Amino acid sequence: MPSYKQARTRKIKFFNRMSVFATLMFSYMMVLMIPLGIGLGLYNQVESIMIENANNANSALIEQVKQVVDSRLEELDQLARHIYTHPQLPGLLRHAAPLSGPESYEFVRFKEELERYRNISTFISDFYIYFHESDTVLTPTMKTSSQLFYSSIYGYEQMDYEQWQALLREPQFKRFLPSAKIGSGYTQRNVVTYMQSLPIGERTTPSGSLVILINEQEIQQLMAEIIKANNGALFIKDAAGQVLLRTGDPDIELSTALTGQQDNMSLSTHSLQSGWEYISVVPGEVFWERVNEVKMQALSMLIFCLVAGGIVCSLMSYRAYRPLKEIIHSIGSRKSDEEKQYLDEYDYIKSSVLHSMDKQAELEDQLIKQTPVIRTNFLGRLLKGYVEWDQLTPETLAFMGISFPYDHYSVILIRLDDASGFIRNDSESEWALIRFVAGKIAEEMTTLPSYAVELDKSTLAVILNLPTGHSRQEFYDWVEQLNAVLKERFRTLTTLAVSEVHASLQAIPEALRECMKAMDYAIFVNYQPVLVYEQVKNATGVSYNFPLETEAQLINATKSGNAAKAAEVIHQLYTSNFGSSQMTPELGKLLFSNLISTLFKLLNTLSLQYEDIFGDAGGPLEKLNEAGSVEELYQDVVSMYEQVCAHVNTHRGDPALLMLERMKTYINEQYANPMLSLAYIAEQFQITPQYLSSFFKKNSGVTLSDYLAQVRLRHAKTLLEEKDHTIGKIAEEVGYSSDIGFIRMFKKYEGITPGKYKELHRS
Numbered sequence: 001m002p003s004y005k006q007a008r009t010r011k012i013k014f015f016n017r018m019s020v021f022a023t024l025m026f027s028y029m030m031v032l033m034i035p036l037g038i039g040l041g042l043y044n045q046v047e048s049i050m051i052e053n054a055n056n057a058n059s060a061l062i063e064q065v066k067q068v069v070d071s072r073l074e075e076l077d078q079l080a081r082h083i084y085t086h087p088q089l090p091g092l093l094r095h096a097a098p099l100s101g102p103e104s105y106e107f108v109r110f111k112e113e114l115e116r117y118r119n120i121s122t123f124i125s126d127f128y129i130y131f132h133e134s135d136t137v138l139t140p141t142m143k144t145s146s147q148l149f150y151s152s153i154y155g156y157e158q159m160d161y162e163q164w165q166a167l168l169r170e171p172q173f174k175r176f177l178p179s180a181k182i183g184s185g186y187t188q189r190n191v192v193t194y195m196q197s198l199p200i201g202e203r204t205t206p207s208g209s210l211v212i213l214i215n216e217q218e219i220q221q222l223m224a225e226i227i228k229a230n231n232g233a234l235f236i237k238d239a240a241g242q243v244l245l246r247t248g249d250p251d252i253e254l255s256t257a258l259t260g261q262q263d264n265m266s267l268s269t270h271s272l273q274s275g276w277e278y279i280s281v282v283p284g285e286v287f288w289e290r291v292n293e294v295k296m297q298a299l300s301m302l303i304f305c306l307v308a309g310g311i312v313c314s315l316m317s318y319r320a321y322r323p324l325k326e327i328i329h330s331i332g333s334r335k336s337d338e339e340k341q342y343l344d345e346y347d348y349i350k351s352s353v354l355h356s357m358d359k360q361a362e363l364e365d366q367l368i369k370q371t372p373v374i375r376t377n378f379l380g381r382l383l384k385g386y387v388e389w390d391q392l393t394p395e396t397l398a399f400m401g402i403s404f405p406y407d408h409y410s411v412i413l414i415r416l417d418d419a420s421g422f423i424r425n426d427s428e429s430e431w432a433l434i435r436f437v438a439g440k441i442a443e444e445m446t447t448l449p450s451y452a453v454e455l456d457k458s459t460l461a462v463i464l465n466l467p468t469g470h471s472r473q474e475f476y477d478w479v480e481q482l483n484a485v486l487k488e489r490f491r492t493l494t495t496l497a498v499s500e501v502h503a504s505l506q507a508i509p510e511a512l513r514e515c516m517k518a519m520d521y522a523i524f525v526n527y528q529p530v531l532v533y534e535q536v537k538n539a540t541g542v543s544y545n546f547p548l549e550t551e552a553q554l555i556n557a558t559k560s561g562n563a564a565k566a567a568e569v570i571h572q573l574y575t576s577n578f579g580s581s582q583m584t585p586e587l588g589k590l591l592f593s594n595l596i597s598t599l600f601k602l603l604n605t606l607s608l609q610y611e612d613i614f615g616d617a618g619g620p621l622e623k624l625n626e627a628g629s630v631e632e633l634y635q636d637v638v639s640m641y642e643q644v645c646a647h648v649n650t651h652r653g654d655p656a657l658l659m660l661e662r663m664k665t666y667i668n669e670q671y672a673n674p675m676l677s678l679a680y681i682a683e684q685f686q687i688t689p690q691y692l693s694s695f696f697k698k699n700s701g702v703t704l705s706d707y708l709a710q711v712r713l714r715h716a717k718t719l720l721e722e723k724d725h726t727i728g729k730i731a732e733e734v735g736y737s738s739d740i741g742f743i744r745m746f747k748k749y750e751g752i753t754p755g756k757y758k759e760l761h762r763s
Helices: 004-017 020-084 089-094 101-115 146-152 161-169 216-230 254-259 284-321 324-332 345-384 394-399 428-444 472-488 505-524 548-559 563-578 585-605 610-614 620-626 630-650 654-670 678-684 689-700 704-722 727-733 739-750 754-762
Strands: 124-131 136-138 143-145 175-182 189-198 208-215 233-237 243-248 265-270 277-282 408-418 450-456 459-466 493-498 530-532
Touching: 020 124, 020 189, 020 208, 020 216, 020 233, 020 265, 020 277, 020 284, 089 101, 089 124, 101 136, 101 143, 124 189, 136 146, 143 146, 146 161, 161 208, 189 216, 189 243, 208 216, 216 243, 324 345, 345 450, 345 459, 345 505, 408 428, 408 472, 408 505, 428 450, 428 459, 428 472, 459 505, 472 493, 472 530, 493 505, 505 530, 548 563, 548 585, 548 630, 563 585, 563 630, 585 610, 585 630, 610 630, 630 689, 654 678, 654 689, 654 704, 678 689, 678 704, 689 704, 704 727, 704 739, 704 754, 727 739, 727 754, 739 754
Parallel strands: 175 243, 493 530
Antiparallel strands: 124 136, 124 208, 136 143, 175 189, 189 208, 233 243, 233 277, 265 277, 408 459, 408 493, 450 459
């Protein structure tokens, strides 16, 4: 076997054959070639790069102007929609000259409506409406004749009155006129004119025109940045191809730039929203001056990199190689693996360091991953009493991140009754998240040591370590606050069971059993979010009241189909057993089990099967186990007896149909009553809402809510077609307290909103 010294010598000779110094020199030389290649490439491609950069810069600026102008044009369209959809406008368009007093007053009222839109945007200089029949011009501030308006206020410099009036009388659809001067004196300014015939959609003989004047100065300010950057010109053309306005160098002609007759750089973009085209033209001499400047800078940088790089390459190669062998010898004297071959000294150092770091990271990761699992497993076994108590030392607990510095312990059991406000898809990951959130909230809401443990899908326990002489009221207040936070901030309804406080760690399993006993009482008391074992442990109750004569009354009422009588008998049983004294969970479940047993005996005497009435729905015992409260159990049992009564009445024949017709007649008469609902109708017919819903669906084929909605929808459509009422007024007349619910119902059954239906019917 070769000695360690011989092995190290072989390794060093191997490295010497692959001299790092030569490698460094070669690498640095390659680095020097990079700026040379870049410089040559830059020199050859600088022109195309500059063109691309200039185009990109101009494109970005043009796009910015386009987006801003489009947003302002959207404000213009919004103003136009407000005006041509105004309910007063159609009547004003029909008024002919001369105007009567009331007709003139209608114009004045509409002028006041226009004043609300006067300052809707700085982009809009002003707007007015021309009414053909009455030869009237209406602005937000005045009402006048067209002749006086054109001659004194907004007359065009290059258009006479007859030409202007002819334009207004022609059908126009969102037409823009090029920039022109209007007005006179100090009010004179350049505007782009927007024209729209009225009423909207009229293409032959319009009755009026809406004219909106766009402030050219606003658009000029948006385009100023482009002109400042490239010393060129910017043109804006509408969808018809006419130039609306321009800015920048007056010597640049758009027709020459686009045909390439001059050495100018042009760039354009179209707006899909408005159809406008934005064209930027940059003079050729300005552009090429920048290109040549960058070329010279590139050549200068290339020469500087070659000279400076050569000097730095020599210095760095010499300084990097000198300490390298000492590091190799130091690592080699401590590393046992001498058989592996390496590319060079750097590869050897890298491999050694990475190997050490990987080992350390692996150990740390394993420790971090296992600690929460170990702690959770331990806490679960602690709650069940499956731990070796004599081996629980502070050091063992500290290893798992657990500390119990005080002498008293209590357990809080948290049951997540309804987390539908927090979760959406009822997936396991969402349940895991709400359990994690509930546990963390419980741990962080107290300064005392507390640890949360997940028990099943909707249940977790919290172990709380309490000091001697703790305040029991403060402890209960903390539990109440925990329930409030989960309910209000995380929209989760919970039931919390609190054990008694015990003076030893070994009593934690007993505390958990106390919580479970307290939780059993949740179903047989009015909803209480917090159940304290100390308050329910002395609950008494060794019997319940269900005499044979009461059972006979219940059977006779159900056989005769008298649902009201059956419900009354069950209600008397419910109040007599749960109204005055607190019943144990075991006896409460036994009472409802006997009621269900009586139901099965009744079905047997009627020669009926459970599935004949209730179908494939879950069995009665499943409902007994899944009920969340005694009230819910009571309602389920009443509903089952009412369904049997309904089945008995249905097979008798005509009475059920007569009852259905009475219900439909009542709904058709009372549909405009906003209080009309399932509960309201059930009260009028003296039956329960559950029975009414089941009876109506079974005998009519539709739910009661759908039938009521169809009746209201039919009357609403009649009102929309015959009367000129607002949507809110119609909603009130068909029984809705607000137009929001009415619109939602109308769109659900018709597929469109009431306003759209009204518009389609009129057109």
